[in-house]
Amino acid sequence: xxxxxxxxxxxxxxxxxxxxxxxxxxAAHGLGYLGQALSAAxxxxxLYARVYRPRTDRIVxxxxxxxxxxxxxxxxxxxxDEAELATYGHDxxxxxxxxxxxxxxxxxxxxxLGQGLSGAVGFALSDRMRGRTEAxxxxxVSDGELEEGQVWEAAMFAxxxxxxxxxxxxxxxxxxxxxxxxxxTTIEPIADKWRSFGWWAEDVDGHDTKAxxxxxxxxxxxxxxxxxxxxxxTTTGLDCLPASTDGHFIKLPAELAAxxxxxxxxxxx
Amino acid sequence: MRKPPYPTVLKPYxxxxxxxxxxxxxxxxxxxxxxxxxxxxxxxxxLPDRFVNxxxxxxxxxxxxxxxxxxxxxxxxxxxGVFATRRPFDQIVNAIAYPNLPVRIVGFMxxxxxxxxxxxxxxxxxxxxxxxxxxxxxxxADATEIRQVVPAILDHPGPVxxxxxxxxxxxxxxxxxxxxxxxxxxLRLGGDALLVANGMMLxxxxxxxxxxxxxxxxxxxxxxPVVKPFDAxxxxxxAxxxxxxxxxxxxxxxxxxxxxxxxxxxxxxAGCRLRRVGLRDTFAEGAxxxxxxxQTYHLTTQSIVDAVWEASRRPDPxxxxxxxPAAAGEYxxx
Numbered sequence: 001x002x003x004x005x006x007x008x009x010x011x012x013x014x015x016x017x018x019x020x021x022x023x024x025x026x027a028a029h030g031l032g033y034l035g036q037a038l039s040a041a042x043x044x045x046x047l048y049a050r051v052y053r054p055r056t057d058r059i060v061x062x063x064x065x066x067x068x069x070x071x072x073x074x075x076x077x078x079x080x081d082e083a084e085l086a087t088y089g090h091d092x093x094x095x096x097x098x099x100x101x102x103x104x105x106x107x108x109x110x111x112x113l114g115q116g117l118s119g120a121v122g123f124a125l126s127d128r129m130r131g132r133t134e135a136x137x138x139x140x141v142s143d144g145e146l147e148e149g150q151v152w153e154a155a156m157f158a159x160x161x162x163x164x165x166x167x168x169x170x171x172x173x174x175x176x177x178x179x180x181x182x183x184x185t186t187i188e189p190i191a192d193k194w195r196s197f198g199w200w201a202e203d204v205d206g207h208d209t210k211a212x213x214x215x216x217x218x219x220x221x222x223x224x225x226x227x228x229x230x231x232x233x234t235t236t237g238l239d240c241l242p243a244s245t246d247g248h249f250i251k252l253p254a255e256l257a258a259x260x261x262x263x264x265x266x267x268x269x
Numbered sequence: 270m271r272k273p274p275y276p277t278v279l280k281p282y283x284x285x286x287x288x289x290x291x292x293x294x295x296x297x298x299x300x301x302x303x304x305x306x307x308x309x310x311x312x313x314x315x316l317p318d319r320f321v322n323x324x325x326x327x328x329x330x331x332x333x334x335x336x337x338x339x340x341x342x343x344x345x346x347x348x349x350g351v352f353a354t355r356r357p358f359d360q361i362v363n364a365i366a367y368p369n370l371p372v373r374i375v376g377f378m379x380x381x382x383x384x385x386x387x388x389x390x391x392x393x394x395x396x397x398x399x400x401x402x403x404x405x406x407x408x409x410a411d412a413t414e415i416r417q418v419v420p421a422i423l424d425h426p427g428p429v430x431x432x433x434x435x436x437x438x439x440x441x442x443x444x445x446x447x448x449x450x451x452x453x454x455x456l457r458l459g460g461d462a463l464l465v466a467n468g469m470m471l472x473x474x475x476x477x478x479x480x481x482x483x484x485x486x487x488x489x490x491x492x493x494p495v496v497k498p499f500d501a502x503x504x505x506x507x508a509x510x511x512x513x514x515x516x517x518x519x520x521x522x523x524x525x526x527x528x529x530x531x532x533x534x535x536x537x538x539a540g541c542r543l544r545r546v547g548l549r550d551t552f553a554e555g556a557x558x559x560x561x562x563x564q565t566y567h568l569t570t571q572s573i574v575d576a577v578w579e580a581s582r583r584p585d586p587x588x589x590x591x592x593x594p595a596a597a598g599e600y601x602x603x
Contacts (some may be wrong), residue, residue, distance in 0.1 A: 009454070055547075062511070065507075101367060101368050108336065108339070110363050110364070111363075112359050112362075112363045115328075115332050115359075115363055115364060116332075117332075118328070118329045118331070118332020118333050118335075118336070118364070119332050119333075119335060119339075119364060120336070121329070121332070121333055122332060122333035122334065122335065122336025122337045122339075123336045123337070123339070123340060125321065125333060125337065126336065126340035126341075126342060127340075128336050129297070129318065129319065129342075150326075150328040150329055150332065150360070153326035153328060154329045154332065154333075156324075156326070157323060157324070157326065157329055157333070169391070200460075221419040230306060261436035
């Protein structure tokens with residue numbers, strides 16, 4: 001059985017635990033990048049538990065705003081001490097709200113959007129040059145980042161050089177600072193764009209862990225760079241959030257934070 | 270040091286990099302679709318497994334280079350200076366400089382040496398790279414120096430921006446020249462005035478010294494190829510007691526060598542007048558030849574002499590710099 005399709009981790013439980021960590025981290029500040037963790041919880045659970053093999057592979061979190069979810073996933077997979085999450089976003093912490101060079105639990109991140117795929121391409125190219133055929137480079141990209149031209153420079157390069165050890169997941173949560181991506185710039189059809197650039201691509205429900213795992217198993221097996229377009233939303237997994245929530249930067253006052261924590265606790269009970 | 274007109278050689282950089290890479294497998298070579306122009310066709314043809322043409326995609330190229338450096342390679346990245354700095358500035362900052370990675374960004378065709386118009390003239394590349402933390406910035410002057418810079422920066426722990434003339438490279442220094450990443454070179458001592466130059470303006474500065482000395486001005490000369498970290502101590506020491514300091518750079522006078530010297534003198538409390546020869550906060554248009562641009566925009570031997578004269582407030586007429594015609598295969602100061 002492919003270890004991406006089956007492992008001791010229950011991915012849905014893992015995703016809920018990632019959300020619980022994220023709620024705690026954001027609750028300490030009253031607002032923050034909770035929406036990124038909510039949309040990417042299943043993606044990060046699947047990547048960290050099933051796809052990314054520390055010491056062999058590299059994982060790149062291109063949008064540094066998502067490190068909150070990566071920190072949570074790193075705790076769940078033993079890469080980071082849970083106690084350190086309490087320092088997230090506080091003065092003097094290495095767990096800054098937007099990823100930095102000191103961010104633990106990942107190999108590369110960045111706050112200037114659209115750059116992570118190039119870094120991932122560089123890692124994959126290094127593995128190719130060194131004959132490290134087993135090594136994977138896994139990269140999380142957000143849909144808003146696709147507005148940056150550099151992403152497409154990197155996409156062209158990866159396909160031209162047929163970097164088949166490169167696997168990208170796009171968190172297509174339709175959220176950017178000024179509102180829904182669809183209202184800012186038309187980036188669809190996402191998967192077709194990548195296919196036309198020479199990538200293997202598949203569109204899945206990004207909150208369906210079985211679909212994610214199946215797509216990622218196929219992506220890893222593909223004979224070319226591969227991308228999974230994961231359709232998500234920034235409020236999924238927390239029913240208590242009001243309908244008016246701005247998913248890019250969620251306000252989480254104490255009362256709402258308590259309800260969010262209780263909701264997630266009950267789901268884990 | 271030789272006398273002008275200087276003999277020229279081709280591809281001293283490309284040869285030096287290839288020599289180094291043959292012995293050091295960490296070195297990888299990236300090109301942005303300007304492979305022959307950046308002398309790394311030599312590398313491509315002999316070490317193709319470590320050569321990557323990233324194409325016209327400088328942002329992606331810097332991101333790839335950063336990751337290669339993280340993985341233990343030593344990437345040398347090549348394009349024209351203008352495309353190496355203006356286009357991927359944010360990528361250099363985030364993918365290379367902030368993580369302090371050993372990427373060597375090599376930008377050819379500096380300042381107004383290109384007749385390609387303002388789109389192709391790297392007139393503010395030194396200022397841009399100098400402003401970024403962790404970056405070392407080198408503006409090399411001749412083939413002897415270039416051959417030494419390449420091995421000198423190989424094991425430097427952080428990123429380097431190396432600015433190189435394209436095409437025929439003059440040989441100014443003799444083989445006993447020693448490049449240092451830490452020390453500027455005092456090429457001549459002088460008590461009346463001081464010139465500080467680098468890169469393509471060094472030949473003009475050397476010629477200006479001869480004109481000034483013949484006119485009775487005891488003029489010193491410091492060659493400062495490393496603009497950052499800047500050897501302020503050598504410049505301040507050389508400026509001690511002089512009436513005028515004049516800098517000469519193939520670059521805008523904003524933010525480059527002239528600014529570095531100004532900061533060094535002011536911070537040391539040196540009271541001498543300073544004039545900066547370089548592009549005077551303007552773009553440079555209207556050229557078939559680089560020679561024409563150097564004259565039109567006052568980056569000549571005479572410009573340096575004039576600046577010394579003006580800053581020294583000398584009452585007598587300004588001496589006239591002789592023309593130094595160069596035959597084919599030679600290089601002379603403008």
